[in-house]
Amino acid sequence: MSKIIIENNTVYDIPIINIYQENAFNAPLVFFIHGYGGDREQALDYGYMLAKKGLYYVSMDCKGHGERKVINEANRFYNVFPSDSGLDTYVHMHEVIEQSAIDIQRLVDYFNSKEEINPHRIGISGYSMGGYASFYIAATNPDIKAAASIAGKPAFTKAWQDSITSTATYEQWSKPLRDVTKEIEKRTEYFRMIDPFDKLSSFSPRPLLIINGDQDTDSNYIYSLELYTKLLPFYEDHPAKLQLRMPFAGHQFTYGMKRGACNWFEKYLV
Template sequence: MTKIIMETSVVDDIPILSIFQEKLYSCPLVFFIHGYGADREQAIDFGYMLAKKGFYYVSMDCKGHGERKGKNESNKFHQVFPRDTGLDTYVHMHEVIEQSAIDIQNLIEYFKGKERIDTNKIGISGFSMGGYASFYISANNPDIKVAIPIAGKPSFTKSWLDTITSTATYEQWSTQIQDAVKEVEKRTEYFQMIDPFDKLSGFFPKPLLIINGDQDIDSPYFYSLELYKKLLPVYSEQPDKFKLSMPFINHQFTYSMKQEACDWFEKHLG
């Protein structure tokens, strides 16, 4: 009978949750990054599903989340926008994403040499903020061999500018947005610096599955569709390694989406 182990630990001040088979070694490693406001336990069932298939699953509390919540953290930007707009939160989310990439690299270094894990086979996935982060990390970390961003956006700059434009259409906020034009420009430069959209062409020929509900209003599918159209010619000679899945769903990570992600990892990383 297969025994699944679930344990928590702290690596380089990063609280992690690991799920794996007790007697299995040289397992492919899959990282999962949770959504904004959630924690490392967000997708325990997904971790269990992957562990049953022979993967070593690791999720972490991202900066300012879970056991890291309330700890001193340095941020690039202070609050300048009306609180109800959510703009400062949106900017902070990307700072969390940027730190998550650093954390994932530190975890990869930690797991190198561990007999339970094959660090030549590393995949990444994440939901919502974790979907954004999966795009970002895949574009910048060559150790990632398979990626499955879920309900995220790959174009950070366009999404930010669209958000600013739409927010400014509200009468109660339009003047404040106009008065904060220099602060908007500073944050736009930041988004341009970390934007993974163009870099993702370099992920080829590694397998990439993008999952984005076609009813999702938090992460509208058209941002993923733009990336899909951009990468279709790049993956034309290996189309089985590239897919955009748009289930009839809103901003959720459903069982069927988890099953699709598990199958993709099993096919391309197992």
């Protein structure tokens, strides 16, 4: 096996980390999106595993994270919910997801001209927020040829509405939520606009791996199960290219999950 190179770089204004085999040429490219509050170094071991198999790994600092963290960041929505409810953070996370898709396209355009990369073999992967983003990017970017989402939710609108409904059952939050009904409607419309759930039907027959721990209380597996059920007819002629795995795990990116995602990309991109 060739020497593994790990390097930091900045493409346009996006800090990235690359992991690849020395003298890489025409290698499949896998982008990784980190979780909310993380940074581009979150899954270095995963990147190393992919590089060992001959893939070129790129992870970036998402909007407002890592070296892109700024004070008084400009966002689409201002805070309107009780701070301890977590709802404003949840909305902001989706703004980061939306920007991540834009950033990935910029990086795709950049790497398309590099001889180290095969521009026709590009995959997307991510954990937690990155799992959400992987669904969104797979649904909206035709350059993506394979995807592996870990601990994400593919149903943005339904998950948001469920969060509002469940939060309103708490006595200390029920009245504050009633007072911002119009703001909830604005954010609900935003979630509908970026929701990948229905759009993911068009991803078929490209390979889609969904990994969701069956003990995950942050990203309940029910949303992944509903997507899997919806997509089954679209993969009827290629059943092996759609897989849902629900290991006995919580909200985490375990070694077994990393190995499974790595093998997925080796199978369908290399």
